[in-house]
Amino acid sequence: MDPKKGIAVPPPVVSVIEKLRSCGHTAFIAGGAVRDIVMNRQRPVDWDIATSATPIEVASCFDHVVPTGLVHGTVTVVAGDMNIEVTTYRHDGPYVDGRRPEYVEYLDDIVADLARRDFTVNAMAFDPTAGELVDPYGGADDIERRLIRCVGDPAQRFSEDKLRMLRAVRFAATLGFDVDASIVDSARKLAPGIEQVSVERIMDELMKTMCAPKPGAALMLMEEMGLTSYLLPELCSEVGEKERKGLYAACDLLSPEPEERFAALLWPLGSQGSRRMLARMRTSRAFATAVSRIIEGATDLDDDPSDYQLRLAASRIGRDHLLPAVRLKQALRGDGERMLANMTVVEEKVRSVLAERPPLGISDLHVGGKEIMEATGLSPGPGVRMVLQRLLHEALRDPSVNNKECLLDMAREIGDEMGKAFAD
Numbered sequence: 001m002d003p004k005k006g007i008a009v010p011p012p013v014v015s016v017i018e019k020l021r022s023c024g025h026t027a028f029i030a031g032g033a034v035r036d037i038v039m040n041r042q043r044p045v046d047w048d049i050a051t052s053a054t055p056i057e058v059a060s061c062f063d064h065v066v067p068t069g070l071v072h073g074t075v076t077v078v079a080g081d082m083n084i085e086v087t088t089y090r091h092d093g094p095y096v097d098g099r100r101p102e103y104v105e106y107l108d109d110i111v112a113d114l115a116r117r118d119f120t121v122n123a124m125a126f127d128p129t130a131g132e133l134v135d136p137y138g139g140a141d142d143i144e145r146r147l148i149r150c151v152g153d154p155a156q157r158f159s160e161d162k163l164r165m166l167r168a169v170r171f172a173a174t175l176g177f178d179v180d181a182s183i184v185d186s187a188r189k190l191a192p193g194i195e196q197v198s199v200e201r202i203m204d205e206l207m208k209t210m211c212a213p214k215p216g217a218a219l220m221l222m223e224e225m226g227l228t229s230y231l232l233p234e235l236c237s238e239v240g241e242k243e244r245k246g247l248y249a250a251c252d253l254l255s256p257e258p259e260e261r262f263a264a265l266l267w268p269l270g271s272q273g274s275r276r277m278l279a280r281m282r283t284s285r286a287f288a289t290a291v292s293r294i295i296e297g298a299t300d301l302d303d304d305p306s307d308y309q310l311r312l313a314a315s316r317i318g319r320d321h322l323l324p325a326v327r328l329k330q331a332l333r334g335d336g337e338r339m340l341a342n343m344t345v346v347e348e349k350v351r352s353v354l355a356e357r358p359p360l361g362i363s364d365l366h367v368g369g370k371e372i373m374e375a376t377g378l379s380p381g382p383g384v385r386m387v388l389q390r391l392l393h394e395a396l397r398d399p400s401v402n403n404k405e406c407l408l409d410m411a412r413e414i415g416d417e418m419g420k421a422f423a424d
């Protein structure tokens, strides 16, 4: 675990640090990027720099800066093709609302800055020029032990910012680590306080948790901490803990797409209930729609759906949601190996059904309203749409009828039937 080897620090990051130093300040890479370098895990997305320079001093060192988060002491430096957040070392003032400090105070010492950070694995700094790791709280050891531990006393750190309880769950999930027992103990006492945190911040962490390779253990940890009833009250009032645990296990079997995972988690709420809950959590409308469609699809499907049933479901919920819906249906069966084998078989079936590009909507039919009117003598109006809908239904049953000749023949028959029905 030598941070000098492994992930290379991008040249623009090194040049920003060196520039700050040449202006008489100190500067380090800090936070998540250092954790990822030490773990030699994935290339960090964000390379955050911490510095002794105040935001005004940072701005005076560079030509191109954007004042993105001045309240927190952050400016974004545009270097090469990168936007790099540069934040002044700071100490958080008192927390009175359980969410945010009243004010922040600038400091000139990196070790003091690291003290405000949540977990030891997130409280390290790295000097890329000297290859030196600043690790006052034993973050590297905790990485070795695969353990999330607070910087300082968890009870105090969670009282300051209640979201940290959920962040512990998130990092345990994304890194595949355990959390220290002291974290669980403190969270049990402070869990109700999570309600003080904004739904946006909560959803941000929940979303990252649900996209972890295996979110099941993290969802169990949320239960153990007593957070679930505050975060997912709709789910808790619908089903008991045992059934919820079955849903968490189902999440692990699904692909790490948040729509699919949330559809499993919110399954007992149904398509309408899940939509309402996600609206409360202020997710995008597109996200809530995707989750509710996946649930709707899985509700209608059999365990071993026919090609026709698959086309029908795709037509109702949209072709993009069919595979997730099918996977969800299988994952909820929860009978282990056999289910997984079946999941592969059904997934293959879905792919081959969709590869045939069957008609799934009226606009995919090889006839239009004008041709229907010519063939049937119907005048413009709802009757034409009814015919088209009937034709779509036939084409879903047997896609080979989707050619002009067949469709117009059928349209004439349907038109005659409709004429008779009206005459009767």
Ligand code: ATP
Binding pocket: 030, 031, 032, 033, 045, 046, 116, 117, 118, 119, 122, 123, 161, 163, 164, 167
């Ligand atoms: P990721 O790679 O998933 O973004 P990250 O470690 O960068 O992980 P962020 O949420 O982006 O996580 O936060 C950046 C850093 O800021 C953290 O590593 C941590 O040092 C600090 N931090 C963020 N939120 C908090 C908080 N609520 N309390 C204390 N420190 C925090």
Ligand code: MG
Binding pocket: 032, 046
């Ligand atoms: Mg980050």
